[in-house]
Amino acid sequence: MTTASTANAAPARSEQDVLRAQQWALIASLLLKAPDRGALDMLAGLTGDGTALGQAYRVLAETAASADVDAVSREYFEVFVGVGRGELLPYASFYLTGFLNERPLADLRRDLGMMGIARAEGRFEPEDHIASVAEVMAGLAAGEFDASVLGCGAAGEAGFFARHLEPWAAQFFDDLAVTPSARFYRAVAEVGRIFVDIETRAFALEAKAHRASGAGARGL
Amino acid sequence: MPREVLRVAVLGVSHPPANKWAVRCTRPAALMADLPTLSPGALMAEVGEVRTYYMGDHAVVLHSGETAHYIDNLRAARPSIWVSCDGGAVTLVTADPYEGEAMASDPERLVEALDMPAAIARQIEVFIAAHHVGEVFHKRKRVPATSTTDQRAPRILPAEEKWTVTRGKGALPPKGKI
Numbered sequence: 001m002t003t004a005s006t007a008n009a010a011p012a013r014s015e016q017d018v019l020r021a022q023q024w025a026l027i028a029s030l031l032l033k034a035p036d037r038g039a040l041d042m043l044a045g046l047t048g049d050g051t052a053l054g055q056a057y058r059v060l061a062e063t064a065a066s067a068d069v070d071a072v073s074r075e076y077f078e079v080f081v082g083v084g085r086g087e088l089l090p091y092a093s094f095y096l097t098g099f100l101n102e103r104p105l106a107d108l109r110r111d112l113g114m115m116g117i118a119r120a121e122g123r124f125e126p127e128d129h130i131a132s133v134a135e136v137m138a139g140l141a142a143g144e145f146d147a148s149v150l151g152c153g154a155a156g157e158a159g160f161f162a163r164h165l166e167p168w169a170a171q172f173f174d175d176l177a178v179t180p181s182a183r184f185y186r187a188v189a190e191v192g193r194i195f196v197d198i199e200t201r202a203f204a205l206e207a208k209a210h211r212a213s214g215a216g217a218r219g220l
Numbered sequence: 221m222p223r224e225v226l227r228v229a230v231l232g233v234s235h236p237p238a239n240k241w242a243v244r245c246t247r248p249a250a251l252m253a254d255l256p257t258l259s260p261g262a263l264m265a266e267v268g269e270v271r272t273y274y275m276g277d278h279a280v281v282l283h284s285g286e287t288a289h290y291i292d293n294l295r296a297a298r299p300s301i302w303v304s305c306d307g308g309a310v311t312l313v314t315a316d317p318y319e320g321e322a323m324a325s326d327p328e329r330l331v332e333a334l335d336m337p338a339a340i341a342r343q344i345e346v347f348i349a350a351h352h353v354g355e356v357f358h359k360r361k362r363v364p365a366t367s368t369t370d371q372r373a374p375r376i377l378p379a380e381e382k383w384t385v386t387r388g389k390g391a392l393p394p395k396g397k398i
Contacts, residue, residue, distance in 0.1 A: 086377070171375075179376050
């Protein structure tokens with residue numbers, strides 16, 4: 001995986017990156033709105049190997065197979081929408097500052113503006129909603145978006161992740177796992193938690209390898 | 221909102237004009253807690269050219285939401301009642317110092333802060349004791365998200381804080397076509 005992907009050349013993505021993009025997109029789609037019957041059936045078809053992530057996917061598939069669509073949508077409402085507020089506030093600003101629409105959202109909007117990403121029509125949550133940031137990560141992994149334009153220290157996919165997701169995503173998935181109403185979403189939280197953990201460690205390893213190769217001396 | 225109306229008598233003093241172009245005007249000069257049986261505008265005393273008029277009795281309305289202002293007033297060196305005159309007639313009498321000073325900023329008005337009679341002060345104290353609700357001013361400041369002392373919104377909404385319909389029409393099933 002290269003941090004300096006060029007958008008015009010559209011390099012062939014490695015299979016690993018395609019899979020990462022799919023996982024980010026799956027997490028984003030589940031956190032964006034409650035899954036319908038078709039989505040649940042698709043989830044029920046997932047299989048996992050013996051790794052922690054594989055086991056989490058297997059549990060998610062079993063949960064989805066036995067889940068009731070109305071119950072899941074009700075649960076989504078209780079956890080993310082609620083009356084007054086949901087049980088969770090899945091926004092970067094809230095997790096980092098304790099308040100909504102704070103500086104983390106401003107930073108994210110600035111970065112998205114530099115990357116040329118705008119909020120889609122009919123999406124009303126602020127951009128620092130976990131699903132929106134996960135969608136951006138999916139786009140970065142798939143090579144649709146280019147994060148190399150961001151400033152020094154935040155450039156590339158690793159920089160974007162480190163700045164906008166790493167400080168709070170793990171905490172969010174932990175909260176999602178223990179929130180009172182979560183049944184189906186407890187399995188989603190497990191997948192998300194393990195996946196974010198893997199991403200964090202992978203980016204750290206990559207940075208370490210990058211430094212060891214001496215590439216840091218030549219700049220980005 | 222509980223409120224209480226006190227009546228206070230206003231005395232006005234008019235001094236002789238200082239020069240031949242000035243005209244006499246009556247300025248509120250003193251307050252009395254017990255109301256005399258005089259009609260408003262009656263001449264009460266005349267010492268040389270200085271005349272004292274009775275300017276009528278007026279309502280001082282105490283509002284329970286402004287007890288903090290009355291406390292500030294009573295704690296001041298000279299507890300006062302603000303009397304506002306418009307065109308020679310008293311239009312408003314208030315025990316709220318902030319309202320009084322706001323009226324004083326209007327150049328069209330003649331506003332005087334007069335010493336509060338002791339009886340009125342006692343009545344206001346009773347009103348404060350009955351209705352004052354102490355509110356601690358809490359300045360919101362940025363603290364790290366990891367702070368445990370700051371009262372911030374909980375990351376996970378506790379079950380007891382969740383909104384549920386318990387009473388009223390909302391608890392009934394929605395009306396509509398069967």
